[in-house]
Amino acid sequence: MHLNYLFLTRISEEMQSLLTGKTIVGFHTQEKNKLLMSIEEAGEPLFFEFSTDPSFIYLTQRKSFRKASRNYKDFFTDYFPLKILDVRIARGDRVIKITTERLFIYFLVRGRFTNIFFTTTDRLLGTFKDLKEERAVRVFADINSYIFQKAKETVLSPAKDAYTSADELKSEFPFFSKDLIEFSPYLASSDQKIGRDSIEKTIADFLHSDFSIIETNDKVHRILPENWKTDGTLLHSGLSALEAVSILIKFHFSNETQSDLRQTIIAYLERELSRTEKSLKAVEERLTSGSKADVYRKTGSLLLGNYHLMTKGMKEIDLFDEQGNKCTVNLNPIYSPKENINDYFERARDEESAFEKNKELVANYRIKKEKIVELLTESESLTDHSKLELLAKKLNIKMEKKPSGNNAPDVKFREYLIDEKYRLYVGKDSINNDVLTLHFAKKEDLWFHARSVPGSHVVLRVDGDYKEIPKSVIKTAAAVAAFYSKAKTAGLSPVAFTQKKYVVKRKGYEPGKVALLKESVIIVRPEIPANCKPINDNLI
Structure with missing residues (x-):
């Protein structure tokens, strides 16, 4: 409902009241699909945030802003400061226009094509989200054909005294969405014709009443005019349109975090x-x-x-x-x-x-x-x-972000199952060996490496006392360590093994190099024994 044309009309009215005569001192972004407009205010600074993220589009007022040390970008710095002269909305369309002394800012709500345009009277200066030049020029031409009006100038008078169906009503007023008709106390109960009075009352509530936020029975948060009664739980009331959006955003990201945690x-x-x-x-x-x-x-x-x-x-x-x-x-x-x-x-x-x-x-x-x-x-x-x-x-689950970027180590290892019971992990390169040994392996795990030759670090997961591990399993793990080393083609190979807690990396050691404080040695044939089965696709 916060993207309905009637609600955006109310947003434009509140912005008109708040912003006219004030000065824009910057446009910045530091999050994907979010643009922040900074306003010069005599007291505390004022910020407006535009979200063009298709999954959650909004326009809201923010009380604070902290500049990030990374991913920060300014827009059109040569044009500031800009005094705001007016805020209007397109007649019948979801486009909000901010008029300043030297340029115009348009917020176009278009689903996945939602964007922000910066223009002069006759020239397109740029867009917030990248857009092909041909499409940008076409949209700019459309913008110039719109009639923009102040919210209080909005006159939405039905052409008929009654409409026989919701479809007929929507043909004249496309913004009378299914949700709006469902929640409006004047329209939802209309079994047959939808009268002029019901339509005008619905429009008036959006343009003049306060708003409330409810949580419906299916756990969805909605902004509705305050006097609209519906099933669900009333969470907030007596809100302006901008206040309602601000609270809705908090609920959205709280629910998103909760959903992410539950799914994890x-x-x-x-x-x-x-x-x-x-x-x-x-x-x-x-x-x-x-x-x-x-x-x-x-x-x-x-x-x-x-x-x-x-x-x-x-x-x-x-x-x-x-x-x-x-x-x-x-x-x-x-x-x-x-x-x-x-x-x-x-x-x-x-x-x-x-x-x-x-x-x-x-x-x-x-x-x-x-x-x-x-x-x-x-x-x-x-x-x-x-x-x-x-x-x-x-459950000892940590909600941590996974490493990203080209320099992030590959945290996937070759993985085997010995005797359908014991897990064996094999490093894939020097950096991966360090991750396996220094970050993944537990101190009680058994660590293997072919002696005196380069090779993979190999870790046998130990869930109890390592002394209970059968000798045959240790031999199998050692054979795998020899197989993933320069001794692969040798008839027999000595393999060192010890508990991971006795494996240390000294200062200055290159990736993959470690020292052993204590070790045992076993001689094995380099191979992947028949009782050792791969259990993932990371064997390359």
């Missing part, structure tokens, strides 16, 4: 729900397939019984099990016979421990899933912004 919370919870459901499914499938601890233990016992047949460097060995069936057992060629035997017994212990852990995880994931669903329901129904902020704080 919902998006976060939906991601967590998806991850939890995937993890729950993976763990349930592992439990269904059963534990391999007995298989590993029997293999270790079989190797122990045939210890005399094993030598270092063997990749596999053919043996006969207890039933006399021939079987092939895979061996690690860099291990001694004893180390290969111990490796299978260690796998059995890890598998046994992991299987019991998975039973706990299933219960925990189910509880977590139920809690997330509850929080989703809660966040969708919350209307109090402070409660949304408390929920965001509870």
Whole structure:
């Protein structure tokens, strides 16, 4: 309603009263689609803000203005100061004209083409928003054809005594919008004909009465003439048109912030729900397939019984099990016979421990899933912004702007899932390595890097005690670190690993370079093992 022609007519009247005889000392912008007009005032300075943003167009008075250190721009500085002589509105069209000593300023409300024109009597000086010259000249010609009048000169007398429908009324008065007809107490109840008296009362209320702001049942804030009663909650009354717009703007940006926060919370919870459901499914499938601890233990016992047949460097060995069936057992060629035997017994212990852990995880994931669903329901129904902020704080969600510009580091990493459970992150370049290690990794996470050669930083996410991470998972993470290094083509590669809290970056180190306060070393084959699956598209 704040962009209706009748309401803009009232705005022009209030501007006429406030601005005539005063002096414009500048036009500035520091926000996209917003232009500020500074007025010289004997007491406090006066400002008017024009918004050409298609999502929220408005013209309002501001009490203060603070110049930004960046993105600030002045317009037509050679023309100031400019004494204001008059403010008018086009007859039947949403164009407000400010006449000064040397130029004219036009505020044209045209949806996504809303703009501000600066002209002399016969020349277009420029526009606030960029416009192709051909279109600008055409609009300038249209402006010169308009008849501009003061608000008090507005005469909107119906040509007929009655109109048979809203469409017939709109054909004569296009600004009688669906909303206006719906909320007008004189028109909304008209079942058949719309009489002259109802139309004139509606127009008079816009031109002469105070305004109120209501919140409708669907949570929309509207400006209406004060004596218009409607369903909803009355929030403010006794307002001028400019005061009403100023308050509406506050509600708009408050609602926008609240909506952004709610959507951020919902998006976060939906991601967590998806991850939890995937993890729950993976763990349930592992439990269904059963534990391999007995298989590993029997293999270790079989190797122990045939210890005399094993030598270092063997990749596999053919043996006969207890039933006399021939079987092939895979061996690690860099291990001694004893180390290969111990490796299978260690796998059995890890598998046994992991299987019991998975039973706990299933219960925990189910509880977590139920809690997330509850929080989703809660966040969708919350209307109090402070409660949304408390929920965001509870979830540790930070409403921060993402880095922008060409110098902003790429915060996406290569991401893998080991054994359908353990998350592994791999840096993509030197700067990305620093972001991964210094800003993304937690102090308890395990950090990997191929020794003595350039390569990616690799981080294994640790949610509990790192000592509970199976040795096979550590080997897999190390193999990935070797794969993403200059040792990629080597047969075997030493890889250093430690907790992230022991990784430091000293003053003067170039991007990607760090020092380790403590480390362990493991020798692995550079590869992406079969139990390590990519889970995002950032693998380039």
